[in-house]
Amino acid sequence: xxxxxxxxxxxPVREKPEILKEYAESLFNLNCEGIRADFLxxxxxxxxxxxxxxxxxxxxxxxxxxxxxxxxxxxxxxxxKWDNGTISRVGEYRNRILGFAxxxxxxxxxxxxxxxLLHPNTLIHLSKQKKDIISEIYWTRWAPSGPFYxxxxxxxxxxxxxxGGAALxxxxxxxxxxxxxxxxxxxxxxxxxxxGGGTLISKKVINSNxxxxxxxxxxxxxxxxxxxxxxxxxxFEMYVDTTFPAYHIYRISDLAGCREFKDRCxxxxxxxxxxxxx
Numbered sequence: 001x002x003x004x005x006x007x008x009x010x011x012p013v014r015e016k017p018e019i020l021k022e023y024a025e026s027l028f029n030l031n032c033e034g035i036r037a038d039f040l041x042x043x044x045x046x047x048x049x050x051x052x053x054x055x056x057x058x059x060x061x062x063x064x065x066x067x068x069x070x071x072x073x074x075x076x077x078x079x080x081k082w083d084n085g086t087i088s089r090v091g092e093y094r095n096r097i098l099g100f101a102x103x104x105x106x107x108x109x110x111x112x113x114x115x116x117l118l119h120p121n122t123l124i125h126l127s128k129q130k131k132d133i134i135s136e137i138y139w140t141r142w143a144p145s146g147p148f149y150x151x152x153x154x155x156x157x158x159x160x161x162x163x164g165g166a167a168l169x170x171x172x173x174x175x176x177x178x179x180x181x182x183x184x185x186x187x188x189x190x191x192x193x194x195x196g197g198g199t200l201i202s203k204k205v206i207n208s209n210x211x212x213x214x215x216x217x218x219x220x221x222x223x224x225x226x227x228x229x230x231x232x233x234x235x236f237e238m239y240v241d242t243t244f245p246a247y248h249i250y251r252i253s254d255l256a257g258c259r260e261f262k263d264r265c266x267x268x269x270x271x272x273x274x275x276x277x278x
Contacts, residue, residue, distance in 0.1 A: 005035055005107045006035075006038070006106050006107045007036070007038075007106060007107060007108045007123065007127070007200075008038050008039070008108070009030075009039050009040070009112055009123075010097045010109065011097075012042040012044050012068060012094065012097070012114075013042065013043060013044060013050075014044040014070075014114075015047075015050055015114045015115065016047065016050065017047060017049040017053055018255055019249045019255065020050050021053065022249060022258050023114050023116065023249075024053065025270055026117040026118050026267075027039070027057075027112070027118075028270050029118075029268055030118060030122065031121055031123065033124065034124070035123065035124070037123075038062050038064070038106075039058070039061045039064070040064045040065075040066070040097060041054055041058060041063065041064075041065050042093045042096065042097070043055070043065055043067050044093065046070050084214065087214050087221070087226075088213075090212075090223050091211075091213055091226065091227075092212075094111070094212040095211050095212050097109070106203065107202075108127065108200055108202055108203065108206075109200070110126075110198070110199070110201075111197075111199045111201070115249045116138065116198050116247070116249070117246060117261055118136065119136075119246065119265045120266070120267070122136050122244050122246065125243060126200040129241060131237070131239045132201070132202040132204055132205050133195070133199065133205060133236055133239065134200050135152060135195040135196065135197055135198055135240050136198045137245050137246070138150070138151055138197060138246040138248040139151075140248045141250070142250075144253070149181075150181065150184050150240070151196055152184070152192040152194060153194045153195075154192060155193050155194075156193075157220045158194075160177045160180050161176035161179070184240065184242050188242055188243070189240070190239060190240050190242070191237060191239055192238050192239065193228065193232070194224070194225060194228040194238065195238050196224035196227075196228075197248070198246050205231065210236065211227065211230060212224070212226060213226065213230075214226050215229060
């Protein structure tokens with residue numbers, strides 16, 4: 001039991017309707033036994049159907065819904081085009097969520113990106129690890145036919161190997177990266193240098209000066225990189241759990257794998273979802 005621990009589950013949302021329906025089903029299947037869970041979404045949708053679905057979701061959950069500025073997407077895919085403006089805007093949304101959690105005196109904040117499906121036991125399991133910052137792992141093909149990579153890294157922008165004291169050749173980099181990936185495929189909790197996606201943050205971090213604001217002299221892509229640098233500078237260690245891997249719907253074609261994931265995790269079928277949220 002979590003003894004009534006108050007946790008805010010939150011995300012800025014700009015999503016395709018098909019993916020948002022899967023996300024809603026995942027949230028409804030999340031086991032919050034012993035937790036006083038509230039939800040907060042920032043509606044940044046430019047798709048009217050997505051905005052309608054999110055509003056319906058917010059009416060059913062114990063949820064606060066805040067309107068974003070809904071600026072036009074950069075390029076053809078909002079989530080996957082990271083210019084400085086997008087990084088700053090999404091970072092500001094996440095900072096607003098941090099502020100909401102701070103003002104609400106929440107014990108923890110669980111950021112869950114709107115393209116993730118979670119195992120039902122994820123939140124309770126992460127809470128039991130008692131880490132200041134911990135993510136549940138997921139694996140993504142960043143290119144449609146490429147290999148799977150985790151959303152966590154060890155150094156810098158996305159370095160997934162121990163560099164050592166001397167420059168490494170390409171073969172050695174591949175070998176050491178493979179070793180890191182092999183470790184992450186074994187259930188456990190591992191210290192990392194950066195993370196994102198489904199991340200549980202403690203009250204200590206919420207009440208610190210850690211933020212998602214862009215660091216002006218770093219060109220790292222994504223507000224999560226800037227958050228992780230600030231966290232490390234403030235002496236917060238970051239961890240990834242690999243016991244209950246999440247499923248990442250990075251592109252529409254990934255919807256095909258949702259059914260298998262939900263069956264494996266014993267999702268309950270929900271009227272709200274099957275009825276199309278009408």
